Amino acid sequence: MFGKNDMNAAKYGSIILITFVLIAGLAIPLSPSPQSWLEFPIIPGLEEKARNILYHVPVAWTTVVAFLVGTFYGFRYLKTKNFDDDIKSVSAAGLGFMFCLLATITGAIWAKFSWGSFWNWDPRETSIFVLLLIYGAYFALRSALETEEKRATLSAVYSIIAGITVPFFVFVMPRIMSGLHPGAKGDPDGAGPVVQFKMSPNMLVIFLLGLLGFTLFFIWLFNLRVRLARLEYQRSAHHS
Amino acid sequence: MSVTAIFALVRKDIHSELRTRYALNALVMFVVVAVATILFALRSDQPTSSVLAGLYWVVVFFTAMSGLSRTFVSEEERGTTMTLQLVATPSTVYFAKLIFNTALTFSLTIAVTALYMAVFSSTFVIQTMSTFLGTVILGSLGFASASTIIAAIVAKANTRATLYPVLSFPVLVVLLMTVMSATTKALDGEPFASALGDFQILIGYFLAMTAGSYLLFEYVWKE
Amino acid sequence: MNLISLTSTGVSKEFNRRSIFRDISFSLKGGESLAITGRNGSGKSTLVKIICGLLSPTRGSVAYKVENRNIDVDAVKDYIGLVSPYLQMYDEFTGLENLEVLSRIRADRDVSREWIAETLTTVGLWERRNDFVRTYSSGMKQRLKYAFAMLHRPDVLVLDEPTANLDYEGIAMVEKCADRQRSTGVLIVATNDHEEATWCAQRVVLGDHTL
Numbered sequence: 014m015f016g017k018n019d020m021n022a023a024k025y026g027s028i029i030l031i032t033f034v035l036i037a038g039l040a041i042p043l044s045p046s047p048q049s050w051l052e053f054p055i056i057p058g059l060e061e062k063a064r065n066i067l068y069h070v071p072v073a074w075t076t077v078v079a080f081l082v083g084t085f086y087g088f089r090y091l092k093t094k095n096f097d098d099d100i101k102s103v104s105a106a107g108l109g110f111m112f113c114l115l116a117t118i119t120g121a122i123w124a125k126f127s128w129g130s131f132w133n134w135d136p137r138e139t140s141i142f143v144l145l146l147i148y149g150a151y152f153a154l155r156s157a158l159e160t161e162e163k164r165a166t167l168s169a170v171y172s173i174i175a176g177i178t179v180p181f182f183v184f185v186m187p188r189i190m191s192g193l194h195p196g197a198k199g200d201p202d203g204a205g206p207v208v209q210f211k212m213s214p215n216m217l218v219i220f221l222l223g224l225l226g227f228t229l230f231f232i233w234l235f236n237l238r239v240r241l242a243r244l245e246y247q248r249s250a251h252h253s
Numbered sequence: 254m255s256v257t258a259i260f261a262l263v264r265k266d267i268h269s270e271l272r273t274r275y276a277l278n279a280l281v282m283f284v285v286v287a288v289a290t291i292l293f294a295l296r297s298d299q300p301t302s303s304v305l306a307g308l309y310w311v312v313v314f315f316t317a318m319s320g321l322s323r324t325f326v327s328e329e330e331r332g333t334t335m336t337l338q339l340v341a342t343p344s345t346v347y348f349a350k351l352i353f354n355t356a357l358t359f360s361l362t363i364a365v366t367a368l369y370m371a372v373f374s375s376t377f378v379i380q381t382m383s384t385f386l387g388t389v390i391l392g393s394l395g396f397a398s399a400s401t402i403i404a405a406i407v408a409k410a411n412t413r414a415t416l417y418p419v420l421s422f423p424v425l426v427v428l429l430m431t432v433m434s435a436t437t438k439a440l441d442g443e444p445f446a447s448a449l450g451d452f453q454i455l456i457g458y459f460l461a462m463t464a465g466s467y468l469l470f471e472y473v474w475k476e
Numbered sequence: 477m478n479l480i481s482l483t484s485t486g487v488s489k490e491f492n493r494r495s496i497f498r499d500i501s502f503s504l505k506g507g508e509s510l511a512i513t514g515r516n517g518s519g520k521s522t523l524v525k526i527i528c529g530l531l532s533p534t535r536g537s538v539a540y541k542v543e544n545r546n547i548d549v550d551a552v553k554d555y556i557g558l559v560s561p562y563l564q565m566y567d568e569f570t571g572l573e574n575l576e577v578l579s580r581i582r583a584d585r586d587v588s589r590e591w592i593a594e595t596l597t598t599v600g601l602w603e604r605r606n607d608f609v610r611t612y613s614s615g616m617k618q619r620l621k622y623a624f625a626m627l628h629r630p631d632v633l634v635l636d637e638p639t640a641n642l643d644y645e646g647i648a649m650v651e652k653c654a655d656r657q658r659s660t661g662v663l664i665v666a667t668n669d670h671e672e673a674t675w676c677a678q679r680v681v682l683g684d685h686t687l
Contacts, residue, residue, distance in 0.1 A: 091469075091472055139426070139430075143423050143426045144423075146422060146423040146426075147423040147424075149419070150419050150420045150422075150423055153416060153419050153420070154406070154410065154416065154420060157410040157411045157412045157416055158409070158410050158411070159411070159492075160491055160492055161491075161492050161493065162491070162492075163409060163410075163476075166472055166473070167406050167409060167410070167473060169472075170402070170406060170469045170472055170473055171403075171406060171420060173465065173469060174399070174402055174403070174424060174462075174465055174466065174469065175423060175424055177461050177462060177465045178423075178424050178426070178427050178458075178462075181427045181454065181457070181458060181461075182426065182427050250493050255583055257580075257583060258580075258581050258582070258583050261577070261580040261581045261583075262581050264577075265566075265577050265581065268569070268577075269566065269568055269569070272568045272569075273568050331564055331566075331567065332562060332563065332564035333563075333564050333565070333566060335530060335558075335560065335562055335563045335564075336563050336564060336565065336566075336578065336624075337581075338530055338553070339528070339530075339553045339556070339558060339563070339582075340553070340578050340581045340582040341581050341582070342550055343550075345581070475530070475531075475532070476525075476530065476531045476532065
């Protein structure tokens with residue numbers, strides 16, 4: 014899939030980027046009228062909590078990417094019946110589940126500081142929770158199926174079916190239901206799935222670097238998991 | 254796939270159900286028990302319209318979960334899956350089961366409505382009937398659409414009874430939230446137009462789910 | 477009866493990467509017959525399912541031609557009648573109802589009430605036609621399966637364990653059935669029994685797969 018050099022690039026790239034974002038995100042001070050590159054603006058209403066954007070959003074983004082990758086390979090399996098596609102699908106799903114947990118936790122932390130309580134059932138919060146449930150259901154289904162062929166086929170079908178509902182609760186619900194997240198119906202800046210954060214250029218750069226870092230992190234872990242799963246798969250063939 | 258074949262299969266399922274009453278009995282008992290439990294929990298409290306709307310669909314959801322998977326599970330358990338595979342194409346089976354499940358869910362909503370109107374007579378007052386009817390019809394369609402493919406999936410697995418709600422709930426969340434919102438509006442007497450956004454979602458959901466399920470059904474049904 | 481031919485080319489099946497059988501190839505047309513033999517668990521029923529289009533092979537394929545036109549896997553079932561221990565009738569319906577309902581779902585042409593009656597008589601179930609299948613003995617259920625298999629006058633008759641649960645008369649009925657099928661169509665029999673295997677001209681033996 015990816016060559017060794019690409020993987021090294023992804024590995025080190027992600028470690029460097031994430032570390033940088035972690036430090037920069039926490040260390041750079043806020044000031045009312047930022048002059049130099051080393052200052053963040055104060056976003057009214059968010060202030061210090063704005064730092065969470067740099068962590069929470071990339072992680073949430075990665076879980077969606079993982080889900081799409083998993084569903085894509087599931088779909089490929091249905092066409093090709095090649096178990097390697099199923100291996101990729103499960104590996105992506107496992108990572109997606111982990112990132113989803115992280116997204117939920119970082120989201121809950123932000124919620125506590127921004128709005129007072131850890132959980133409020135606003136549309137975005139509900140969406141990430143539902144994604145968590147989808148992952149749980151996916152793995153429950155897999156463990157209830159014995160034949161490899163059935164397991165691969167039915168879990169691929171389920172992830173596609175669940176995937177069909179994702180556009181609904183990501184794009185449609187925040188419009189219909191008012192919520193706490195920016196971008197919901199009651200937001201004075203306008204409702205929409207992708208929020209225009211008023212970020213200064215330096216914040217934007219760090220944010221995008223974070224996005225890139227987490228994506229590379231996902232690619233690297235995905236590659237590792239797939240290789241490991243392939244080895245286990247071959248080993249179990251020789252024993253049966 | 255022909256329409257006659259589909260309806261012949263639907264009729265078979267209805268006859269079978271009328272004779273054995275497996276699903277019907279379970280559903281009726283479940284609804285009664287669920288509503289009774291809610292009554293005990295509330296005692297003399299009169300819930301608000303949004304709570305009532307929520308409770309309404311909670312009962313429908315759980316009752317459906319105890320019954321809708323039967324369409325496929327019973328075929329699998331009795332060994333008639335192979336028989337069906339020999340007489341009907343996958344599309345015929347899919348649409349027949351979808352129609353049956355829609356009818357079942359719709360009957361269920363009627364039953365729960367009647368029960369609620371009797372039990373919560375002062376608070377469960379449907380002020381905008383058009384919204385309520387639209388919600389119940391579109392909701393049943395959406396419910397059946399998602400539940401049918403998942404029932405087909407679960408029928409091929411081991412721990413069927415528990416797996417069915419686990420798989421169905423995440424997929425049905427969108428539907429549940431939307432019908433609850435629309436039902437609240439119906440109870441509150443808000444005009445039909447205010448629920449149009451909800452109806453758009455319901456129609457979209459039904460179409461997307463049915464199209465997706467139809468295309469994927471063959472992978473589930475055939476081995 | 478149509479001019480039917482079916483050709484199996486290199487059919488192999490694996491479950492969980494364990495091979496059940498490999499490279500099964502044969503060719504049959506009207507008037508020909510095939511016996512599938514092998515020990516218990518050698519995959520006879522699995523091969524039967526593949527032949528009937530109910531299961532996809534891991535490798536290889538089974539091709540059907542009717543009057544020199546290729547037939548899609550989904551349409552194959554209209555030309556096949558199957559009797560199998562894995563196939564059941566609906567308990568809550570009577571024998572007659574089962575045939576009527578299934579025939580209607582399949583949208584059979586040329587299946588009249590008279591023909592259904594005749595089929596039931598042939599398999600010896602006419603007296604019990606209005607009793608629920610729930611009340612049938614296993615031998616009677618087997619006879620009903622024959623009625624179902626032959627109802628649409630299939631070009632290919634596939635019998636998996638043909639005489640299971642049948643008494644002396646039942647076995648005679650099956651032999652007559654097999655005779656008739658052999659003369660006009662294709663007969664496939666999957667069995668452990670040597671006697672039954674002799675009904676067919678060709679043979680496929682599914683054996684040990686420890687390769």
